[in-house]
Amino acid sequence: MSMPFYVSPEQIMKDRADYARKGIARGRSVVTLQYSDGILFVAENPSRALHKISEIYDRIGFAAVGKYSEFENLRVAGVRHADLRGYSYHRGDVTGRALANLYAQTLGTIFTTMDKPYEVEMVVAEVGATSTDDQIYRLTFDGSVADEHGFVAMGGSAEGVSRALGQTWRAGLSLANALDIAVTALSTDHAETGKYPSDMLEVGILDRHRDVRKFRRLAGSEVAELLAK
Numbered sequence: 763m764s765m766p767f768y769v770s771p772e773q774i775m776k777d778r779a780d781y782a783r784k785g786i787a788r789g790r791s792v793v794t795l796q797y798s799d800g801i802l803f804v805a806e807n808p809s810r811a812l813h814k815i816s817e818i819y820d821r822i823g824f825a826a827v828g829k830y831s832e833f834e835n836l837r838v839a840g841v842r843h844a845d846l847r848g849y850s851y852h853r854g855d856v857t858g859r860a861l862a863n864l865y866a867q868t869l870g871t872i873f874t875t876m877d878k879p880y881e882v883e884m885v886v887a888e889v890g891a892t893s894t895d896d897q898i899y900r901l902t903f904d905g906s907v908a909d910e911h912g913f914v915a916m917g918g919s920a921e922g923v924s925r926a927l928g929q930t931w932r933a934g935l936s937l938a939n940a941l942d943i944a945v946t947a948l949s950t951d952h953a954e955t956g957k958y959p960s961d962m963l964e965v966g967i968l969d970r971h972r973d974v975r976k977f978r979r980l981a982g983s984e985v986a987e988l989l990a991k
Contacts, residue, residue, distance in 0.1 A: 778879045782903035785881025789827035791917030791948055794885045794910075795931060796896055797940035800968045800976065801887045804944040806917075807964035815966040817977035819844040819856045821889050823968045827917040828882035828903075836865060836882065858888030862899035862907055870905025879903050883916045889968035889976050893933065915947070923947045938991040941965065945989065960986040 790806035792814055803825045805814040814833075818824045818840050826833035843864060844856045865884065873879045880903055888897040898910040913931050915923035926947035935943065949958055965980040972978065980988075 775874075778873060779904065782873075782879045782881050786828045786883050786903065786916075787918045789917045791915060791919045791923050792825045792827050792885070793913065793915050793923060793927065793944045793948060794825055794887055794898060795913035795927065795935075795940055795944060796893060796898070796911075796933070797935045797937050798893070799937065800889045800970045801896055801898065802937065802940050802944060803885075803887075803964075803966045804941065804948065805964040806948055806958060806962065808962050813964060815964050815979070817966075817975070818861060818886070819848065820853055820974055821968065821976045822856070822858050822861060823887045823889075823966060823977050824884065825887075825916070826882055826884040829880070832880045833882040833884060836868065836880075836884065839868070840865065840886075858886050858897045858899060862886045862901060865901050866905045866907045868905075869901060869903060873904040885910075885914055885916065887968060889970045891970065919948075919950065922950045926950045937967065938988045941985070941988050942991075960989060 792803070792805040794801065794803050801823065803815040803823060805825065807814050812830050814827065815825045816837055824837050824840065840861050844861065848856045865886065869880060882903055884901045886899045886901065890896050898914055900908045900910050900914050913927045915927060927943065930943045945958055945963065960982045963985055965985050967978055967980065968976045969978055970976060
């Protein structure tokens with residue numbers, strides 16, 4: 763009679779983490795950063811059908827890298843949760859912090875109980891009345907949550923992009939300057955081809971001065987115009 767093959771729990775968790783990290787590293791990078799009038803999302807994404815950046819609720823935006831089908835399932839679940847809570851109670855009761863905690867619980871459960879972890883990394887951002895009220899939460903595949911300030915970079919080139927942003931980002935940037943800094947940082951690993959063209963980018967903003975629904979997606983022509991300033 764053969765003995766069953768034993769793998770320690772520590773090794774199982776390590777293998778799952780390595781698997782998820784490799785999947786995320788294959789994804790194109792996404793940047794989230796604060797600017798004077800809100801929060802900016804910029805992604806390397808030539809597709810016009812599969813979005814990495816989306817609206818969750820009135821003041822809340824979502825960005826993700828990794829396996830599209832997995833983070834899209836999470837996005838839809840977040841929208842449904844937000845709609846139900848806003849309808850049952852009050853729209854102001856839907857917060858980025860609550861959504862981040864919900865996502866953290868879901869990702870943590872999947873990581874520890876399922877055979878395959880989700881290959882995703884996400885940002886949930888909520889724009890406030892002032893820049894000091896803005897909230898940016900970064901969530902990783904194992905359910906860990908980090909409260910970020912200023913900027914966040916995710917994806918295969920996150921380390922280099924974060925380093926570039928750390929050297930150039932400052933509080934109070936205009937939208938045009940913030941976009942230029944984000945695109946320059948995303949282009950660090952593609953120096954031979956220069957900055958990404960506007961049609962290779964997906965851009966969205968949470969604009970604190972808009973009524974009720976703060977999220978707005980920027981068209982390619984508007985992105986090109988801002989980058990030309």
